[in-house]
Amino acid sequence: MEENRRILVIDDDVGIRETYQSILLPEADESETISMGRALFDMPKGSESGFLPGETLKTSPDKCYEVVMAENGTIGIEEVKKSLGENRPFSVAFIDMKMPGLNGGETSGRIWEIDPFIKIVIVTAYSEYSPEDIIAVTGRDDIFYLRKPFNHEEILQFARALSNTWNLEHKKNQLQESLRNANEQLEEMNQNLKDKVQKQASMIVQAEKMASIGLLAAGVAHEINNPVAFVRSNLSAIKKYFERIVDLYEKYATLEKWLMGSGSPDAATLLHDISQHKKKNRIDIIMADLEDLANESIEGIDRIRDIVQDLRTFSRVDESEYKMLDINSAIDTTFKMVKSEIKYKAVVKKNYGDIPHILCYPQKISQIFMNLFVNAAQSIEENGTIEITTRSVKKGKRKTDHFVEIVIKDTGCGIPEVNLQKLFDPFFTTKPVGKGTGLGLSIVYEIIKAHHGTIEVESEVGKGSCFTILLPVNAENR
Numbered sequence: 122m123e124e125n126r127r128i129l130v131i132d133d134d135v136g137i138r139e140t141y142q143s144i145l146l147p148e149a150d151e152s153e154t155i156s157m158g159r160a161l162f163d164m165p166k167g168s169e170s171g172f173l174p175g176e177t178l179k180t181s182p183d184k185c186y187e188v189v190m191a192e193n194g195t196i197g198i199e200e201v202k203k204s205l206g207e208n209r210p211f212s213v214a215f216i217d218m219k220m221p222g223l224n225g226g227e228t229s230g231r232i233w234e235i236d237p238f239i240k241i242v243i244v245t246a247y248s249e250y251s252p253e254d255i256i257a258v259t260g261r262d263d264i265f266y267l268r269k270p271f272n273h274e275e276i277l278q279f280a281r282a283l284s285n286t287w288n289l290e291h292k293k294n295q296l297q298e299s300l301r302n303a304n305e306q307l308e309e310m311n312q313n314l315k316d317k318v319q320k321q322a323s324m325i326v327q328a329e330k331m332a333s334i335g336l337l338a339a340g341v342a343h344e345i346n347n348p349v350a351f352v353r354s355n356l357s358a359i360k361k362y363f364e365r366i367v368d369l370y371e372k373y374a375t376l377e378k379w380l381m382g383s384g385s386p387d388a389a390t391l392l393h394d395i396s397q398h399k400k401k402n403r404i405d406i407i408m409a410d411l412e413d414l415a416n417e418s419i420e421g422i423d424r425i426r427d428i429v430q431d432l433r434t435f436s437r438v439d440e441s442e443y444k445m446l447d448i449n450s451a452i453d454t455t456f457k458m459v460k461s462e463i464k465y466k467a468v469v470k471k472n473y474g475d476i477p478h479i480l481c482y483p484q485k486i487s488q489i490f491m492n493l494f495v496n497a498a499q500s501i502e503e504n505g506t507i508e509i510t511t512r513s514v515k516k517g518k519r520k521t522d523h524f525v526e527i528v529i530k531d532t533g534c535g536i537p538e539v540n541l542q543k544l545f546d547p548f549f550t551t552k553p554v555g556k557g558t559g560l561g562l563s564i565v566y567e568i569i570k571a572h573h574g575t576i577e578v579e580s581e582v583g584k585g586s587c588f589t590i591l592l593p594v595n596a597e598n599r
Contacts, residue, residue, distance in 0.1 A: 194216075195223060227258060345425070350426075449476065451483065452471070468507075480595045505531060507529070508528075514591065529587070529588045535586055
């Protein structure tokens, strides 16, 4: 804003208003009334002119005053309102004390309610108004006084000094506001930096935890894999041996029937002893169960082997580079890892599309699915559904416009709308204290962002949530 030299004069005497005009606007023509005013206030004669109330006059460039005249307090107040509406406030107001209607003190008080920064000079020729009386009416003690008759220099000194003071205060206020804004920006930047540091620290801790889990999983898988391998090998051998024993047992049974028909007393005694032994030790039942036991044992070992393989696949501790990944297979593998969280709560429906392999960090992509599957399971109390859909999406003709879309939809409790904007913020959680860190979805968001993908969520309380993930087929080249 350029320097403010706007002055408001409020006086009911047209001659006094024209006197202000001749002082503050010396280049204007002086009227007969002004001449009479000069004679009254013993001022040197200037040029001749007339001036209408409320009219704005400008002085020469070296004086730079812009003056507005008002014939009473009400008009003066309206002029102040108008000036603020146009963003062109007055810096100084000269107000006559004795006027019809609102007097100078009342007018000043009303003006200060509208514009508290304007500098006001009360001009009076009456001794009955003391400064204390005017302070009591206006409620402020920073008002200035000028006795009539005044001279040319008094008006100019007040105009110069008070307009300069107004401009200095305005510049100070602007600087203070700029400083306040700068401080607020610095505080916001500092808080954002703290949040980012805290977030990154938490992400590092979580990444280290996941790396440790990966190492542990890989170690456990390695340690279990060897004994599982030879146990299964032994069980397979036992089953083959048992099949041979069964063949022999069947031949003995045939022999037993033949001896019974031979009529030999010794054979009859021996067969009786064998029959009693078989009955006492439940040999027939054992023979019938042994094959089932062997098959169930082999099936159990195969399940352990599959779990070990899933652990090794999930851990992928050696995969620190981009690799091609089959998303459908990754979902299956991760689902097996969290099956115990889901199987008693929800039915899982898989709608796999014909999708290309994507270039990514496989372990991190598996972590996305694990976090979302666990969240979906925890949002369901019982008899729910988790539906997983994958499809190929093209958003352009370039290779970089090819994406894989993964939609994970559940029939859980849903997320209130007020929480959706904060869902991916670090440490934000709706779970009870001790049940969640508030980092799961934040990590999901950061992993997807690092792969140049997107994640969106739609949710309705009582109906469930739907997470839609878009991952580029080739994230490395984006």
